[in-house]
Amino acid sequence: MSLFTILLSALLVNNFVLVRFLGICPFMGVSKQVDSAIGMGLATTFVMVVAAAATWLIQWFILEPFGLPFLQNMSFILVIASMVQLVEMFLHKTSPSLYRAMGIFLPLITTNCAILGLAIMGVQNSYTFIETVVFGLGGGLGFTLALILLAGIREELQFADIPKPLRGAGIAFILAGLLSLAFGGFAGLV
Amino acid sequence: MNTTIISLVSMGSMAALFALGLAVASKKFAVETDPRVEEIESVLPGVNCGACGFAGCNNFAEGVASGKAPVNGCPVGGLSVAKMVASIMGVEADGPKRRVAQVLCKGGHAEAKQRGGYDGPKDCRIAHATQGGDKACSYGCLGYGSCVASCEFNAMYMDENGLPVVIEENCTACGKCVDACPRDIIVLVDEEQGVHIRCRSLLTGRFVRQVCSVGCIACQRCVKVCPTGAIYMEDNLARIDYDKCINCRECVAVCPMNTIDWQEGKALLEKVAVG
Structure with a gap:
């Protein structure tokens, strides 16, 4: 598989949110405004790339040689949480404006299952290091894309006459379902 | 047994390494905060x-x-x-004077005249921006309850007459309703104030009478009767200076349109005249 195929696959065909249904919590929670959706998306993309690289190293230099694949989940969660913490401290010191923009979202990313999913899938597909990083980039951009799409529609929805029982999360889930169906159209592209 | 030891050692050392890394990072990247x-x-x-x-x-x-x-x-x-x-x-504090929202329009379905229909979305801002709703008065309450929808403290509701009512006990003066109202009908006022001129119309008296039975017709009787000079006219509308109003209710008694409102249960105020 070429790098481009991997990128396209993670971005559109196997979009983490809309096709694999991972990371639904931030997808619903942070998709009310396009601005914050972009912030969350970029922060997640960043963490995904870093986490993909870190977990690849853990998998092939610690877990496999010592015959400990059953510790995969635990060690991956450990490394992702530490990475996020480190990135947060680093940003706070070096770029206060970026920290302010991403501030609330960074800690939330620790518990985003899309990142753990990405790490595990990268291992299952036995990607090389470069491929894993590209996979992480594609997954993050796909997450950002899904978030911005939903946020854009939800911003418009503020002025729509929605039936009372569907207001709020109800209509958002219907929208997400429709978006997911639309993304089904990418199947077969790769 | 062997696997157990390897798992313990590898996971333990990984965790220790990360902990050490984070500890060093937290010192190195420490940001001084108060x-x-x-x-x-x-x-x-x-x-x-x-x-x-x-x-x-x-x-x-x-x-x-x-x-x-x-x-x-x-x-x-x-x-x-x-x-x-x-x-x-490390300082002393007085409490902030509690303020509450006041709705400065009394023209509900019963008082304000209709002019044609409005079928658009039931939202004041949209109604105001498109054709101004279905009330003849272009200054009054539109009655679609955008203020009530914006209130996060359950401090407002729409009455049967189609006007928003503030539940003063719940109001926190957060100002969301003030922002939500496209016609600037809602204002934040000290809670102790009980006299309010509930009209925002800048029309002259004749035109006010055509569209509303409780609007200010700019007759100036309230201005003349006010003992503290708290009421003044501006652009065909009586306005009240809350810094001077002492809740004496003289104006409430003389208002021919019943525009000026007295809220029961508020006390007479003592104020030192300034300036």
Whole structure:
């Protein structure tokens, strides 16, 4: 598989949110405004790339040689949480404006299952290091894309006459379902 | 047995390595913050409503610690929170004067005339921006309840007459309804004030009478009768200066249109004339 195929696959065909249904919590929670959706998306993309690289190293230099694949989940969660913490401290010191923009979202990313999913899938597909990083980039951009799409529609929805029982999360889930169906159209592209 | 030991050692050393890394990083990337910020934030209500003028409780706490915000600046927390914040900052505090929202329009379905229909979305801002709703008065309440929808404290409801009513006990003066109203009908006023001129129409008397039975016709009787000079005319509308009004109700008695309202249960005020 070429790098481009991997990128396209993670971005559109196997979009983490809309096709694999991972990371639904931030997808619903942070998709009310396009601005914050972009912030969350970029922060997640960043963490995904870093986490993909870190977990690849853990998998092939610690877990496999010592015959400990059953510790995969635990060690991956450990490394992702530490990475996020480190990135947060680093940003706070070096770029206060970026920290302010991403501030609330960074800690939330620790518990985003899309990142753990990405790490595990990268291992299952036995990607090389470069491929894993590209996979992480594609997954993050796909997450950002899904978030911005939903946020854009939800911003418009503020002025729509929605039936009372569907207001709020109800209509958002219907929208997400429709978006997911639309993304089904990418199947077969790769 | 062997696997157990390997797992324990590898996971343990990984965890120790990360912990060490984070510990070093936290020292290296330490950012000096005022410890009082955290303390202040812990005593604030934490609703992040923005009523203080800052973008959330954390920003307000930073503002207080750096001297940009007053210790009693949180209208939701009131006196009790102001005292706690003041003790953290080491100063004395008076509670903020409690303010509540007042709706300055009495023209509900019964009083205000209709002019044609309106089928658009039931939202005041949209109605105002498109064809101005279905009421003939272009200054009055549109009656679609955008203010009520914006209230996060259950302090407003729409009555049968199609006007918003403020439940003063629940109102925190956060100002969301003030922003939501496209016609600037809602204002925040000190809670003790009981006399309100409930009209925003700048039309002259003749035209007010054509569209509404409770609008201000600019007859100036209230201006003449006010003992403290608190009422003045501006653009065909009587306006009240709350700094001077003492709740004497003279104006309420003479208003021919019944525009000026007295809220039962509020006391006569003593005010020192300024200027």
